[in-house]
Amino acid sequence: MLLCNLISIAERVGAPRIVPTRGIPYPTGDPSLTPEAEKEWRRRLLERALEALQTVVHQPTVFQVGPATKAQPDTKAEPETKAEPETKAQEAHA
Amino acid sequence: MANIVHYINQFFAGVGGEDSAGAGPTLVAGPVGPGRRLAELLAPEHQIVATVWCGDDIASGVVPAIIDLIRSVDTDGGVDLVAAGPAFTSGRYGLACARVAAAAHDAGLRAVASMHEDNPGLDEAGTTPVVASGEVARRMAPSLDRLANAIGLLLRDEPLTAADGRIGKLARLTVMADATAAERAVDLALVRLGGDHTATEIPLPRFDQVTPAAPVEDLRTAMVALVTEGGLVPDENPGSLESARATRWLRYPIAEIDGLQAGEWRSIHGGFSTAYANEDPHRILPLDVGRQLVAEGAFGSLFGEYFVTTGNGTSVANARRFGIEWAADLRHSGARAAILTAT
Numbered sequence: 222m223l224l225c226n227l228i229s230i231a232e233r234v235g236a237p238r239i240v241p242t243r244g245i246p247y248p249t250g251d252p253s254l255t256p257e258a259e260k261e262w263r264r265r266l267l268e269r270a271l272e273a274l275q276t277v278v279h280q281p282t283v284f285q286v287g288p289a290t291k292a293q294p295d296t297k298a299e300p301e302t303k304a305e306p307e308t309k310a311q312e313a314h315a
Numbered sequence: 316m317a318n319i320v321h322y323i324n325q326f327f328a329g330v331g332g333e334d335s336a337g338a339g340p341t342l343v344a345g346p347v348g349p350g351r352r353l354a355e356l357l358a359p360e361h362q363i364v365a366t367v368w369c370g371d372d373i374a375s376g377v378v379p380a381i382i383d384l385i386r387s388v389d390t391d392g393g394v395d396l397v398a399a400g401p402a403f404t405s406g407r408y409g410l411a412c413a414r415v416a417a418a419a420h421d422a423g424l425r426a427v428a429s430m431h432e433d434n435p436g437l438d439e440a441g442t443t444p445v446v447a448s449g450e451v452a453r454r455m456a457p458s459l460d461r462l463a464n465a466i467g468l469l470l471r472d473e474p475l476t477a478a479d480g481r482i483g484k485l486a487r488l489t490v491m492a493d494a495t496a497a498e499r500a501v502d503l504a505l506v507r508l509g510g511d512h513t514a515t516e517i518p519l520p521r522f523d524q525v526t527p528a529a530p531v532e533d534l535r536t537a538m539v540a541l542v543t544e545g546g547l548v549p550d551e552n553p554g555s556l557e558s559a560r561a562t563r564w565l566r567y568p569i570a571e572i573d574g575l576q577a578g579e580w581r582s583i584h585g586g587f588s589t590a591y592a593n594e595d596p597h598r599i600l601p602l603d604v605g606r607q608l609v610a611e612g613a614f615g616s617l618f619g620e621y622f623v624t625t626g627n628g629t630s631v632a633n634a635r636r637f638g639i640e641w642a643a644d645l646r647h648s649g650a651r652a653a654i655l656t657a658t
Binding site: 224225229230233234236238242244245246247249250263266267268271277278279280 | 333372375406407410435436438439524525527528529530531534539543545587588589590591592594595597598599600601603604605607608613614652653654655656657658
């Protein structure tokens with residue numbers, strides 16, 4: 222699976238499982254955050270990546286990271302956000 | 316005299332390199348940087364009335380603001396054409412040039428972008444004209460010659476063809492052919508039989524078909540690999556990984572470490588500012604959180620090495636080879652999945 226920022230290109234080259242990140246120079250980070258918050262963001266990216274790896278896909282599929290949960294995260298629990306992955310069909314072009 | 320607005324990035328505007336890659340769109344009167352040579356080539360028939368530049372990191376996301384700036388250019392008779400680039404094989408710049416040209420086209424302006432055929436942004440131009448540039452900025456002079464020629468053709472409402480360097484998608488138009496379909500089919504069959512196996516009247520779009528791997532069934536016991544095209548290497552770059560146009564990939568052991576210390580690792584990628592990556596290498600390779608998740612049982616284990624190359628102007632052929640080699644190596648090593656971070 223692919224963690225990257227330029228989603229349209231990832232879809233075009235056919236990457237099956239894509240998790241969008243926040244900036245080109247830091248796929249698994251966000252320098253605008255405090256170190257603790259940044260590590261938490263990185264963790265959410267990886268958790269979403271692991272969900273993507275366990276999901277059947279048939280075409281390039283984007284797995285957005287859901288909004289942060291306000292409650293104290295229980296790391297053993299299933300993530301609350303279980304939004305259906307967005308799918309984007311390959312452009313049909315004769 | 317036609318009025319042209321030229322779109323370039325912060326680097327070619329002479330504003331700065333990666334330190335300025337986050338700068339917002341800016342309007343400048345007249346030609347700037349490569350626009351000066353372009354203006355010479357276009358004179359006296361046409362003139363570059365203004366230049367809009369924007370930082371590479373944000374440009375592809377602020378195209379409407381760039382178009383607003385272009386439309387705000389105050390000139391007699393209005394703007395006749397928007398030219399973008401040349402962007403060579405630069406991914407961020409090429410994406411921005413393609414989107415700016417396409418948006419200008421949608422806004423009713425003539426537009427053309429210039430980039431190399433391998434530029435990942437090419438397809439974003441849609442059917443807006445794109446002409447081929449060289450691979451690297453050393454090929455600026457011939458790239459500008461070709462762009463100027465394309466601008467002249469478009470402003471005279473003449474067709475821009477492959478012979479003029481046109482690349483990318485073409486809008487399909489109804490035209491009268493000089494021979495019937497049957498005659499052309501036979502001619503093409505003869506050309507193919509003569510050894511030209513790619514001759515065609517209808518080039519097919521370049522879709523990469525990737526068959527998705529099946530989901531990992533039991534992640535709690537699975538070994539997962541971390542791989543990256545972000546150019547992250549030990550600080551001394553012992554394998555001399557290229558900062559651009561990589562011809563190889565490297566592997567480094569991470570089995571004995573739980574994290575990547577700043578100063579011990581750095582990104583040598585030449586396509587973006589590596590300051591953030593060097594400040595905390597986990598921004599490229601998420602080893603720290605990977606270890607944490609293994610400890611908590613989210614997945615079985617991390618593969619003991621990571622694979623790395625530099626995705627910066629890297630040829631599609633090489634990139635495809637790296638991917639095949641990575642997949643084969645990981646499969647042989649027992650890894651069930653790979654997490655690829657891309658810049």
